[in-house]
Amino acid sequence: MALKASELKVGDVYEEQVATNLSRTQIVQYAGASGDYMPLHSDEVYAREIAGYPGVFAHGMLSMxxxxxxxxxxxxxxxxxxxxARFTRQVWPGDDLIAKATVTEIHEEDGHQVAELDVVTVNQDDQPVINGKATARLDA
Amino acid sequence: MAEFTFPVDGSQIMLFARSVGDANPIYYDEEYAKTTEPGGVIAPPTFVQASSQYDPKFPLRPRIGEPWFGSGKEATGIKPKEKSAGDGEKKSGGDNARMLHAEQQYVYHKPIRPGDKLTVTTKKGNTWEKEGRRGGTMTFSEVVTEYRDESGDLVVTATSVGVTTGKAVSQD
Structure with a gap:
Protein backbone atom coordinates (compact mmCIF):
# COMPACT_ATOMS: atom_id res chain seq x y z
CA MET A 1 0.00 0.00 0.00
CA ALA A 2 1.37 3.36 -0.96
CA LEU A 3 0.93 6.56 0.98
CA LYS A 4 -1.47 9.22 -0.32
CA ALA A 5 -0.33 12.83 -0.62
CA SER A 6 -3.82 13.94 0.41
CA GLU A 7 -3.56 12.04 3.71
CA LEU A 8 0.06 12.83 4.59
CA LYS A 9 1.39 16.04 6.14
CA VAL A 10 4.74 17.52 7.14
CA GLY A 11 5.66 16.28 10.60
CA ASP A 12 4.01 12.86 10.23
CA VAL A 13 6.14 10.14 11.80
CA TYR A 14 6.43 6.39 11.38
CA GLU A 15 8.55 4.25 13.69
CA GLU A 16 9.41 0.58 13.80
CA GLN A 17 11.80 -1.57 15.83
CA VAL A 18 13.94 -3.23 13.16
CA ALA A 19 16.36 -5.24 15.33
CA THR A 20 15.97 -6.82 18.76
CA ASN A 21 19.01 -8.15 20.61
CA LEU A 22 20.99 -8.20 17.34
CA SER A 23 22.83 -11.51 17.09
CA ARG A 24 26.31 -12.28 15.84
CA THR A 25 24.59 -14.87 13.67
CA GLN A 26 22.56 -12.19 11.88
CA ILE A 27 25.78 -10.28 11.24
CA VAL A 28 27.26 -13.44 9.72
CA GLN A 29 24.06 -13.90 7.71
CA TYR A 30 24.47 -10.37 6.34
CA ALA A 31 28.12 -11.03 5.51
CA GLY A 32 27.12 -14.08 3.49
CA ALA A 33 24.21 -12.41 1.71
CA SER A 34 26.02 -9.19 0.87
CA GLY A 35 29.42 -10.72 0.15
CA ASP A 36 31.10 -8.30 2.58
CA TYR A 37 33.31 -10.67 4.56
CA MET A 38 35.29 -7.94 6.35
CA PRO A 39 36.59 -9.85 9.43
CA LEU A 40 35.78 -6.88 11.70
CA HIS A 41 32.18 -8.04 11.51
CA SER A 42 32.51 -11.79 11.98
CA ASP A 43 35.95 -12.55 13.40
CA GLU A 44 36.15 -11.75 17.13
CA VAL A 45 39.88 -12.58 17.30
CA TYR A 46 40.74 -10.26 14.42
CA ALA A 47 38.45 -7.47 15.66
CA ARG A 48 40.07 -7.47 19.12
CA GLU A 49 43.70 -8.35 18.49
CA ILE A 50 44.39 -6.72 15.15
CA ALA A 51 41.85 -3.92 14.87
CA GLY A 52 41.71 -2.99 18.56
CA TYR A 53 37.91 -3.04 18.91
CA PRO A 54 36.08 -4.58 21.89
CA GLY A 55 34.69 -7.22 19.52
CA VAL A 56 32.83 -7.65 16.26
CA PHE A 57 30.23 -5.09 15.24
CA ALA A 58 27.58 -4.96 12.53
CA HIS A 59 28.18 -3.76 8.98
CA GLY A 60 26.88 -0.20 8.59
CA MET A 61 24.98 -1.57 5.62
CA LEU A 62 23.18 -4.08 7.85
CA SER A 63 21.78 -1.14 9.85
CA MET A 64 20.91 0.68 6.63
CA ALA A 85 22.45 7.16 5.30
CA ARG A 86 25.41 8.34 7.32
CA PHE A 87 26.77 5.84 9.83
CA THR A 88 27.18 7.81 13.04
CA ARG A 89 27.90 5.07 15.57
CA GLN A 90 28.73 1.42 15.58
CA VAL A 91 26.08 -1.23 16.17
CA TRP A 92 27.08 -4.06 18.49
CA PRO A 93 25.74 -7.56 19.08
CA GLY A 94 22.89 -7.28 21.59
CA ASP A 95 21.75 -3.88 20.33
CA ASP A 96 18.13 -3.03 19.58
CA LEU A 97 17.49 -0.73 16.61
CA ILE A 98 14.51 1.60 16.36
CA ALA A 99 14.09 3.27 12.96
CA LYS A 100 12.02 6.40 12.49
CA ALA A 101 11.03 8.49 9.48
CA THR A 102 9.58 12.01 9.61
CA VAL A 103 7.98 13.85 6.68
CA THR A 104 9.85 17.12 6.08
CA GLU A 105 8.34 18.16 2.75
CA ILE A 106 5.72 17.11 0.22
CA HIS A 107 6.13 18.37 -3.33
CA GLU A 108 5.87 17.46 -6.98
CA GLU A 109 8.77 15.83 -8.79
CA ASP A 110 8.65 14.46 -12.36
CA GLY A 111 4.86 14.69 -12.37
CA HIS A 112 4.39 12.78 -9.09
CA GLN A 113 3.77 13.85 -5.53
CA VAL A 114 6.76 12.85 -3.41
CA ALA A 115 7.53 13.00 0.30
CA GLU A 116 10.95 13.96 1.63
CA LEU A 117 11.74 12.03 4.78
CA ASP A 118 14.27 12.48 7.55
CA VAL A 119 15.45 9.10 8.72
CA VAL A 120 17.05 8.31 12.04
CA THR A 121 17.79 4.97 13.65
CA VAL A 122 18.71 4.81 17.31
CA ASN A 123 19.92 2.03 19.59
CA GLN A 124 18.42 0.99 22.93
CA ASP A 125 20.19 3.93 24.63
CA ASP A 126 18.60 6.38 22.17
CA GLN A 127 21.97 7.04 20.50
CA PRO A 128 21.68 7.60 16.73
CA VAL A 129 23.45 4.96 14.63
CA ILE A 130 22.08 6.20 11.30
CA ASN A 131 21.16 9.67 10.13
CA GLY A 132 19.61 9.59 6.72
CA LYS A 133 17.15 10.87 4.19
CA ALA A 134 14.73 9.26 1.79
CA THR A 135 12.35 10.31 -0.94
CA ALA A 136 9.18 8.34 -1.68
CA ARG A 137 6.68 8.55 -4.51
CA LEU A 138 3.12 9.06 -3.25
CA ASP A 139 -0.33 8.49 -4.68
CA ALA A 140 -2.30 11.68 -5.29
CA MET B 1 36.63 2.65 -14.25
CA ALA B 2 35.85 -0.98 -13.56
CA GLU B 3 33.01 -2.99 -15.06
CA PHE B 4 31.42 -6.37 -14.34
CA THR B 5 28.08 -8.16 -14.71
CA PHE B 6 25.71 -8.81 -11.81
CA PRO B 7 23.15 -11.51 -12.62
CA VAL B 8 20.24 -11.10 -10.19
CA ASP B 9 18.56 -14.26 -8.99
CA GLY B 10 15.59 -14.85 -6.71
CA SER B 11 17.43 -16.87 -4.07
CA GLN B 12 19.97 -14.15 -3.57
CA ILE B 13 17.17 -11.60 -3.08
CA MET B 14 15.50 -13.90 -0.52
CA LEU B 15 18.74 -14.46 1.40
CA PHE B 16 19.53 -10.76 1.38
CA ALA B 17 16.06 -9.80 2.67
CA ARG B 18 16.36 -12.39 5.46
CA SER B 19 19.76 -11.05 6.47
CA VAL B 20 18.44 -7.52 7.06
CA GLY B 21 15.42 -8.90 8.94
CA ASP B 22 12.85 -8.16 6.24
CA ALA B 23 9.85 -10.53 6.35
CA ASN B 24 8.02 -8.88 3.41
CA PRO B 25 6.91 -11.76 1.09
CA ILE B 26 7.42 -9.57 -1.98
CA TYR B 27 11.09 -10.58 -1.72
CA TYR B 28 10.47 -14.34 -2.13
CA ASP B 29 6.80 -15.26 -2.80
CA GLU B 30 5.96 -14.90 -6.50
CA GLU B 31 2.24 -15.57 -6.03
CA TYR B 32 1.97 -12.88 -3.38
CA ALA B 33 4.21 -10.51 -5.35
CA LYS B 34 1.80 -10.69 -8.34
CA THR B 35 -0.84 -9.00 -6.18
CA THR B 36 1.41 -6.01 -5.34
CA GLU B 37 1.99 -2.81 -7.27
CA PRO B 38 5.37 -3.90 -8.72
CA GLY B 39 3.57 -7.11 -9.89
CA GLY B 40 6.42 -9.48 -9.12
CA VAL B 41 9.36 -10.19 -6.86
CA ILE B 42 11.65 -7.19 -6.49
CA ALA B 43 14.82 -6.56 -4.50
CA PRO B 44 14.94 -4.63 -1.20
CA PRO B 45 16.42 -1.10 -1.21
CA THR B 46 20.03 -1.95 -0.28
CA PHE B 47 20.24 -5.17 -2.34
CA VAL B 48 22.82 -3.92 -4.85
CA GLN B 49 25.43 -4.40 -2.12
CA ALA B 50 25.25 -8.10 -3.02
CA SER B 51 26.86 -7.28 -6.38
CA SER B 52 30.18 -7.46 -4.54
CA GLN B 53 29.86 -11.26 -4.88
CA TYR B 54 30.41 -10.80 -8.62
CA ASP B 55 33.04 -8.07 -8.43
CA PRO B 56 36.28 -9.79 -9.49
CA LYS B 57 38.36 -7.30 -7.52
CA PHE B 58 36.28 -7.01 -4.33
CA PRO B 59 38.91 -6.94 -1.53
CA LEU B 60 36.69 -8.15 1.33
CA ARG B 61 36.20 -11.70 0.05
CA PRO B 62 38.66 -14.52 0.68
CA ARG B 63 40.34 -15.79 -2.51
CA ILE B 64 40.77 -19.54 -2.90
CA GLY B 65 44.42 -20.46 -2.32
CA GLU B 66 45.44 -17.00 -1.11
CA PRO B 67 46.16 -15.88 2.47
CA TRP B 68 43.26 -14.03 4.13
CA PHE B 69 43.70 -11.16 6.55
CA GLY B 70 41.20 -12.57 9.07
CA SER B 71 42.25 -14.99 11.82
CA GLY B 72 43.24 -18.64 11.50
CA LYS B 73 46.16 -20.03 13.50
CA GLU B 74 47.13 -16.42 14.16
CA ALA B 75 44.97 -13.32 14.63
CA THR B 76 45.62 -12.39 11.01
CA GLY B 77 46.59 -14.64 8.13
CA ILE B 78 48.82 -12.01 6.54
CA LYS B 79 52.48 -11.96 7.55
CA PRO B 80 53.63 -8.70 9.15
CA LYS B 81 55.35 -6.33 6.75
CA GLU B 82 58.87 -5.07 7.49
CA LYS B 83 58.93 -2.61 10.33
CA SER B 84 59.67 0.95 9.34
CA ALA B 85 60.87 3.74 11.62
CA GLY B 86 58.16 5.00 13.95
CA ASP B 87 55.85 2.13 13.11
CA GLY B 88 56.44 0.33 16.40
CA GLU B 89 55.20 -3.21 15.94
CA LYS B 90 52.58 -2.39 13.38
CA LYS B 91 50.68 -5.54 12.64
CA SER B 92 49.62 -6.32 9.14
CA GLY B 93 45.93 -6.41 8.38
CA GLY B 94 45.99 -3.04 10.16
CA ASP B 95 45.30 -0.93 7.07
CA ASN B 96 42.16 -2.86 6.29
CA ALA B 97 41.19 -2.73 9.97
CA ARG B 98 41.12 1.08 9.82
CA MET B 99 38.74 1.13 6.87
CA LEU B 100 35.07 1.89 7.61
CA HIS B 101 31.94 2.77 5.68
CA ALA B 102 30.91 6.38 6.45
CA GLU B 103 27.98 7.03 4.18
CA GLN B 104 25.86 5.41 1.46
CA GLN B 105 23.47 7.01 -1.02
CA TYR B 106 21.12 5.38 -3.51
CA VAL B 107 19.05 6.81 -6.32
CA TYR B 108 16.43 4.35 -7.61
CA HIS B 109 15.39 4.51 -11.24
CA LYS B 110 13.70 1.10 -11.73
CA PRO B 111 12.95 -1.89 -9.48
CA ILE B 112 15.47 -4.75 -9.59
CA ARG B 113 13.89 -8.11 -10.47
CA PRO B 114 15.08 -11.73 -10.57
CA GLY B 115 16.52 -12.44 -14.01
CA ASP B 116 17.95 -8.95 -14.45
CA LYS B 117 21.47 -8.90 -15.78
CA LEU B 118 22.94 -5.68 -14.48
CA THR B 119 26.09 -4.08 -15.80
CA VAL B 120 27.98 -2.52 -12.93
CA THR B 121 30.43 0.30 -13.51
CA THR B 122 32.36 2.01 -10.73
CA LYS B 123 34.39 5.15 -10.76
CA LYS B 124 36.23 7.05 -8.07
CA GLY B 125 34.72 10.28 -6.81
CA ASN B 126 36.17 12.90 -4.47
CA THR B 127 38.70 12.37 -1.66
CA TRP B 128 39.02 14.63 1.38
CA GLU B 129 40.52 14.70 4.90
CA LYS B 130 39.09 15.69 8.25
CA GLU B 131 40.34 15.76 11.84
CA GLY B 132 38.04 13.49 13.81
CA ARG B 133 37.29 13.54 17.52
CA ARG B 134 36.95 9.77 17.86
CA GLY B 135 39.12 8.35 15.08
CA GLY B 136 42.18 10.64 14.59
CA THR B 137 42.87 11.93 11.05
CA MET B 138 40.19 10.59 8.75
CA THR B 139 40.55 10.21 4.99
CA PHE B 140 37.25 10.03 3.11
CA SER B 141 36.90 8.71 -0.43
CA GLU B 142 33.88 8.40 -2.67
CA VAL B 143 33.02 5.65 -5.15
CA VAL B 144 30.12 6.02 -7.57
CA THR B 145 28.56 2.81 -8.92
CA GLU B 146 26.01 2.65 -11.71
CA TYR B 147 23.80 -0.39 -12.26
CA ARG B 148 22.28 -0.62 -15.75
CA ASP B 149 19.95 -3.21 -17.26
CA GLU B 150 20.34 -4.92 -20.63
CA SER B 151 18.66 -2.04 -22.45
CA GLY B 152 21.29 0.26 -20.96
CA ASP B 153 18.80 2.01 -18.67
CA LEU B 154 19.97 3.11 -15.24
CA VAL B 155 18.43 0.97 -12.51
CA VAL B 156 20.28 2.20 -9.41
CA THR B 157 23.02 4.78 -8.83
CA ALA B 158 24.96 4.16 -5.63
CA THR B 159 27.50 6.45 -4.00
CA SER B 160 29.60 5.03 -1.23
CA VAL B 161 31.81 7.10 1.08
CA GLY B 162 34.55 5.15 2.82
CA VAL B 163 36.75 6.44 5.61
CA THR B 164 40.18 5.36 6.75
CA THR B 165 40.67 6.35 10.38
CA GLY B 166 43.99 7.11 12.12
CA LYS B 167 43.11 4.76 15.00
CA ALA B 168 40.30 2.47 16.14
CA VAL B 169 37.18 4.60 16.59
CA SER B 170 36.68 5.18 20.32
CA GLN B 171 33.32 4.29 21.82
CA ASP B 172 32.52 7.43 23.79
Whole structure:
Protein backbone atom coordinates (compact mmCIF):
# COMPACT_ATOMS: atom_id res chain seq x y z
CA MET A 1 0.00 0.00 0.00
CA ALA A 2 1.37 3.36 -0.96
CA LEU A 3 0.93 6.56 0.98
CA LYS A 4 -1.47 9.22 -0.32
CA ALA A 5 -0.33 12.83 -0.62
CA SER A 6 -3.82 13.94 0.41
CA GLU A 7 -3.56 12.04 3.71
CA LEU A 8 0.06 12.83 4.59
CA LYS A 9 1.39 16.04 6.14
CA VAL A 10 4.74 17.52 7.14
CA GLY A 11 5.66 16.28 10.60
CA ASP A 12 4.01 12.86 10.23
CA VAL A 13 6.14 10.14 11.80
CA TYR A 14 6.43 6.39 11.38
CA GLU A 15 8.55 4.25 13.69
CA GLU A 16 9.41 0.58 13.80
CA GLN A 17 11.80 -1.57 15.83
CA VAL A 18 13.94 -3.23 13.16
CA ALA A 19 16.36 -5.24 15.33
CA THR A 20 15.97 -6.82 18.76
CA ASN A 21 19.01 -8.15 20.61
CA LEU A 22 20.99 -8.20 17.34
CA SER A 23 22.83 -11.51 17.09
CA ARG A 24 26.31 -12.28 15.84
CA THR A 25 24.59 -14.87 13.67
CA GLN A 26 22.56 -12.19 11.88
CA ILE A 27 25.78 -10.28 11.24
CA VAL A 28 27.26 -13.44 9.72
CA GLN A 29 24.06 -13.90 7.71
CA TYR A 30 24.47 -10.37 6.34
CA ALA A 31 28.12 -11.03 5.51
CA GLY A 32 27.12 -14.08 3.49
CA ALA A 33 24.21 -12.41 1.71
CA SER A 34 26.02 -9.19 0.87
CA GLY A 35 29.42 -10.72 0.15
CA ASP A 36 31.10 -8.30 2.58
CA TYR A 37 33.31 -10.67 4.56
CA MET A 38 35.29 -7.94 6.35
CA PRO A 39 36.59 -9.85 9.43
CA LEU A 40 35.78 -6.88 11.70
CA HIS A 41 32.18 -8.04 11.51
CA SER A 42 32.51 -11.79 11.98
CA ASP A 43 35.95 -12.55 13.40
CA GLU A 44 36.15 -11.75 17.13
CA VAL A 45 39.88 -12.58 17.30
CA TYR A 46 40.74 -10.26 14.42
CA ALA A 47 38.45 -7.47 15.66
CA ARG A 48 40.07 -7.47 19.12
CA GLU A 49 43.70 -8.35 18.49
CA ILE A 50 44.39 -6.72 15.15
CA ALA A 51 41.85 -3.92 14.87
CA GLY A 52 41.71 -2.99 18.56
CA TYR A 53 37.91 -3.04 18.91
CA PRO A 54 36.08 -4.58 21.89
CA GLY A 55 34.69 -7.22 19.52
CA VAL A 56 32.83 -7.65 16.26
CA PHE A 57 30.23 -5.09 15.24
CA ALA A 58 27.58 -4.96 12.53
CA HIS A 59 28.18 -3.76 8.98
CA GLY A 60 26.88 -0.20 8.59
CA MET A 61 24.98 -1.57 5.62
CA LEU A 62 23.18 -4.08 7.85
CA SER A 63 21.78 -1.14 9.85
CA MET A 64 20.91 0.68 6.63
CA UNK A 65 19.21 -2.46 5.29
CA UNK A 66 17.26 -2.93 8.54
CA UNK A 67 16.24 0.74 8.47
CA UNK A 68 15.04 0.16 4.91
CA UNK A 69 12.53 -2.37 6.30
CA UNK A 70 10.82 0.44 8.22
CA UNK A 71 10.85 2.65 5.11
CA UNK A 72 9.37 0.15 2.66
CA UNK A 73 6.80 -1.02 5.26
CA UNK A 74 5.63 2.59 5.45
CA UNK A 75 5.95 4.02 1.93
CA UNK A 76 5.15 0.80 0.07
CA UNK A 77 6.98 -1.57 -2.26
CA UNK A 78 9.03 0.01 -5.02
CA UNK A 79 8.13 3.56 -3.92
CA UNK A 80 11.53 4.82 -2.77
CA UNK A 81 13.28 7.06 -5.28
CA UNK A 82 16.22 8.00 -3.03
CA UNK A 83 17.67 6.68 0.20
CA UNK A 84 20.88 7.76 1.91
CA ALA A 85 22.45 7.16 5.30
CA ARG A 86 25.41 8.34 7.32
CA PHE A 87 26.77 5.84 9.83
CA THR A 88 27.18 7.81 13.04
CA ARG A 89 27.90 5.07 15.57
CA GLN A 90 28.73 1.42 15.58
CA VAL A 91 26.08 -1.23 16.17
CA TRP A 92 27.08 -4.06 18.49
CA PRO A 93 25.74 -7.56 19.08
CA GLY A 94 22.89 -7.28 21.59
CA ASP A 95 21.75 -3.88 20.33
CA ASP A 96 18.13 -3.03 19.58
CA LEU A 97 17.49 -0.73 16.61
CA ILE A 98 14.51 1.60 16.36
CA ALA A 99 14.09 3.27 12.96
CA LYS A 100 12.02 6.40 12.49
CA ALA A 101 11.03 8.49 9.48
CA THR A 102 9.58 12.01 9.61
CA VAL A 103 7.98 13.85 6.68
CA THR A 104 9.85 17.12 6.08
CA GLU A 105 8.34 18.16 2.75
CA ILE A 106 5.72 17.11 0.22
CA HIS A 107 6.13 18.37 -3.33
CA GLU A 108 5.87 17.46 -6.98
CA GLU A 109 8.77 15.83 -8.79
CA ASP A 110 8.65 14.46 -12.36
CA GLY A 111 4.86 14.69 -12.37
CA HIS A 112 4.39 12.78 -9.09
CA GLN A 113 3.77 13.85 -5.53
CA VAL A 114 6.76 12.85 -3.41
CA ALA A 115 7.53 13.00 0.30
CA GLU A 116 10.95 13.96 1.63
CA LEU A 117 11.74 12.03 4.78
CA ASP A 118 14.27 12.48 7.55
CA VAL A 119 15.45 9.10 8.72
CA VAL A 120 17.05 8.31 12.04
CA THR A 121 17.79 4.97 13.65
CA VAL A 122 18.71 4.81 17.31
CA ASN A 123 19.92 2.03 19.59
CA GLN A 124 18.42 0.99 22.93
CA ASP A 125 20.19 3.93 24.63
CA ASP A 126 18.60 6.38 22.17
CA GLN A 127 21.97 7.04 20.50
CA PRO A 128 21.68 7.60 16.73
CA VAL A 129 23.45 4.96 14.63
CA ILE A 130 22.08 6.20 11.30
CA ASN A 131 21.16 9.67 10.13
CA GLY A 132 19.61 9.59 6.72
CA LYS A 133 17.15 10.87 4.19
CA ALA A 134 14.73 9.26 1.79
CA THR A 135 12.35 10.31 -0.94
CA ALA A 136 9.18 8.34 -1.68
CA ARG A 137 6.68 8.55 -4.51
CA LEU A 138 3.12 9.06 -3.25
CA ASP A 139 -0.33 8.49 -4.68
CA ALA A 140 -2.30 11.68 -5.29
CA MET B 1 36.63 2.65 -14.25
CA ALA B 2 35.85 -0.98 -13.56
CA GLU B 3 33.01 -2.99 -15.06
CA PHE B 4 31.42 -6.37 -14.34
CA THR B 5 28.08 -8.16 -14.71
CA PHE B 6 25.71 -8.81 -11.81
CA PRO B 7 23.15 -11.51 -12.62
CA VAL B 8 20.24 -11.10 -10.19
CA ASP B 9 18.56 -14.26 -8.99
CA GLY B 10 15.59 -14.85 -6.71
CA SER B 11 17.43 -16.87 -4.07
CA GLN B 12 19.97 -14.15 -3.57
CA ILE B 13 17.17 -11.60 -3.08
CA MET B 14 15.50 -13.90 -0.52
CA LEU B 15 18.74 -14.46 1.40
CA PHE B 16 19.53 -10.76 1.38
CA ALA B 17 16.06 -9.80 2.67
CA ARG B 18 16.36 -12.39 5.46
CA SER B 19 19.76 -11.05 6.47
CA VAL B 20 18.44 -7.52 7.06
CA GLY B 21 15.42 -8.90 8.94
CA ASP B 22 12.85 -8.16 6.24
CA ALA B 23 9.85 -10.53 6.35
CA ASN B 24 8.02 -8.88 3.41
CA PRO B 25 6.91 -11.76 1.09
CA ILE B 26 7.42 -9.57 -1.98
CA TYR B 27 11.09 -10.58 -1.72
CA TYR B 28 10.47 -14.34 -2.13
CA ASP B 29 6.80 -15.26 -2.80
CA GLU B 30 5.96 -14.90 -6.50
CA GLU B 31 2.24 -15.57 -6.03
CA TYR B 32 1.97 -12.88 -3.38
CA ALA B 33 4.21 -10.51 -5.35
CA LYS B 34 1.80 -10.69 -8.34
CA THR B 35 -0.84 -9.00 -6.18
CA THR B 36 1.41 -6.01 -5.34
CA GLU B 37 1.99 -2.81 -7.27
CA PRO B 38 5.37 -3.90 -8.72
CA GLY B 39 3.57 -7.11 -9.89
CA GLY B 40 6.42 -9.48 -9.12
CA VAL B 41 9.36 -10.19 -6.86
CA ILE B 42 11.65 -7.19 -6.49
CA ALA B 43 14.82 -6.56 -4.50
CA PRO B 44 14.94 -4.63 -1.20
CA PRO B 45 16.42 -1.10 -1.21
CA THR B 46 20.03 -1.95 -0.28
CA PHE B 47 20.24 -5.17 -2.34
CA VAL B 48 22.82 -3.92 -4.85
CA GLN B 49 25.43 -4.40 -2.12
CA ALA B 50 25.25 -8.10 -3.02
CA SER B 51 26.86 -7.28 -6.38
CA SER B 52 30.18 -7.46 -4.54
CA GLN B 53 29.86 -11.26 -4.88
CA TYR B 54 30.41 -10.80 -8.62
CA ASP B 55 33.04 -8.07 -8.43
CA PRO B 56 36.28 -9.79 -9.49
CA LYS B 57 38.36 -7.30 -7.52
CA PHE B 58 36.28 -7.01 -4.33
CA PRO B 59 38.91 -6.94 -1.53
CA LEU B 60 36.69 -8.15 1.33
CA ARG B 61 36.20 -11.70 0.05
CA PRO B 62 38.66 -14.52 0.68
CA ARG B 63 40.34 -15.79 -2.51
CA ILE B 64 40.77 -19.54 -2.90
CA GLY B 65 44.42 -20.46 -2.32
CA GLU B 66 45.44 -17.00 -1.11
CA PRO B 67 46.16 -15.88 2.47
CA TRP B 68 43.26 -14.03 4.13
CA PHE B 69 43.70 -11.16 6.55
CA GLY B 70 41.20 -12.57 9.07
CA SER B 71 42.25 -14.99 11.82
CA GLY B 72 43.24 -18.64 11.50
CA LYS B 73 46.16 -20.03 13.50
CA GLU B 74 47.13 -16.42 14.16
CA ALA B 75 44.97 -13.32 14.63
CA THR B 76 45.62 -12.39 11.01
CA GLY B 77 46.59 -14.64 8.13
CA ILE B 78 48.82 -12.01 6.54
CA LYS B 79 52.48 -11.96 7.55
CA PRO B 80 53.63 -8.70 9.15
CA LYS B 81 55.35 -6.33 6.75
CA GLU B 82 58.87 -5.07 7.49
CA LYS B 83 58.93 -2.61 10.33
CA SER B 84 59.67 0.95 9.34
CA ALA B 85 60.87 3.74 11.62
CA GLY B 86 58.16 5.00 13.95
CA ASP B 87 55.85 2.13 13.11
CA GLY B 88 56.44 0.33 16.40
CA GLU B 89 55.20 -3.21 15.94
CA LYS B 90 52.58 -2.39 13.38
CA LYS B 91 50.68 -5.54 12.64
CA SER B 92 49.62 -6.32 9.14
CA GLY B 93 45.93 -6.41 8.38
CA GLY B 94 45.99 -3.04 10.16
CA ASP B 95 45.30 -0.93 7.07
CA ASN B 96 42.16 -2.86 6.29
CA ALA B 97 41.19 -2.73 9.97
CA ARG B 98 41.12 1.08 9.82
CA MET B 99 38.74 1.13 6.87
CA LEU B 100 35.07 1.89 7.61
CA HIS B 101 31.94 2.77 5.68
CA ALA B 102 30.91 6.38 6.45
CA GLU B 103 27.98 7.03 4.18
CA GLN B 104 25.86 5.41 1.46
CA GLN B 105 23.47 7.01 -1.02
CA TYR B 106 21.12 5.38 -3.51
CA VAL B 107 19.05 6.81 -6.32
CA TYR B 108 16.43 4.35 -7.61
CA HIS B 109 15.39 4.51 -11.24
CA LYS B 110 13.70 1.10 -11.73
CA PRO B 111 12.95 -1.89 -9.48
CA ILE B 112 15.47 -4.75 -9.59
CA ARG B 113 13.89 -8.11 -10.47
CA PRO B 114 15.08 -11.73 -10.57
CA GLY B 115 16.52 -12.44 -14.01
CA ASP B 116 17.95 -8.95 -14.45
CA LYS B 117 21.47 -8.90 -15.78
CA LEU B 118 22.94 -5.68 -14.48
CA THR B 119 26.09 -4.08 -15.80
CA VAL B 120 27.98 -2.52 -12.93
CA THR B 121 30.43 0.30 -13.51
CA THR B 122 32.36 2.01 -10.73
CA LYS B 123 34.39 5.15 -10.76
CA LYS B 124 36.23 7.05 -8.07
CA GLY B 125 34.72 10.28 -6.81
CA ASN B 126 36.17 12.90 -4.47
CA THR B 127 38.70 12.37 -1.66
CA TRP B 128 39.02 14.63 1.38
CA GLU B 129 40.52 14.70 4.90
CA LYS B 130 39.09 15.69 8.25
CA GLU B 131 40.34 15.76 11.84
CA GLY B 132 38.04 13.49 13.81
CA ARG B 133 37.29 13.54 17.52
CA ARG B 134 36.95 9.77 17.86
CA GLY B 135 39.12 8.35 15.08
CA GLY B 136 42.18 10.64 14.59
CA THR B 137 42.87 11.93 11.05
CA MET B 138 40.19 10.59 8.75
CA THR B 139 40.55 10.21 4.99
CA PHE B 140 37.25 10.03 3.11
CA SER B 141 36.90 8.71 -0.43
CA GLU B 142 33.88 8.40 -2.67
CA VAL B 143 33.02 5.65 -5.15
CA VAL B 144 30.12 6.02 -7.57
CA THR B 145 28.56 2.81 -8.92
CA GLU B 146 26.01 2.65 -11.71
CA TYR B 147 23.80 -0.39 -12.26
CA ARG B 148 22.28 -0.62 -15.75
CA ASP B 149 19.95 -3.21 -17.26
CA GLU B 150 20.34 -4.92 -20.63
CA SER B 151 18.66 -2.04 -22.45
CA GLY B 152 21.29 0.26 -20.96
CA ASP B 153 18.80 2.01 -18.67
CA LEU B 154 19.97 3.11 -15.24
CA VAL B 155 18.43 0.97 -12.51
CA VAL B 156 20.28 2.20 -9.41
CA THR B 157 23.02 4.78 -8.83
CA ALA B 158 24.96 4.16 -5.63
CA THR B 159 27.50 6.45 -4.00
CA SER B 160 29.60 5.03 -1.23
CA VAL B 161 31.81 7.10 1.08
CA GLY B 162 34.55 5.15 2.82
CA VAL B 163 36.75 6.44 5.61
CA THR B 164 40.18 5.36 6.75
CA THR B 165 40.67 6.35 10.38
CA GLY B 166 43.99 7.11 12.12
CA LYS B 167 43.11 4.76 15.00
CA ALA B 168 40.30 2.47 16.14
CA VAL B 169 37.18 4.60 16.59
CA SER B 170 36.68 5.18 20.32
CA GLN B 171 33.32 4.29 21.82
CA ASP B 172 32.52 7.43 23.79
Missing amino acids: GATGVMLTNWVGDGRLTKYS
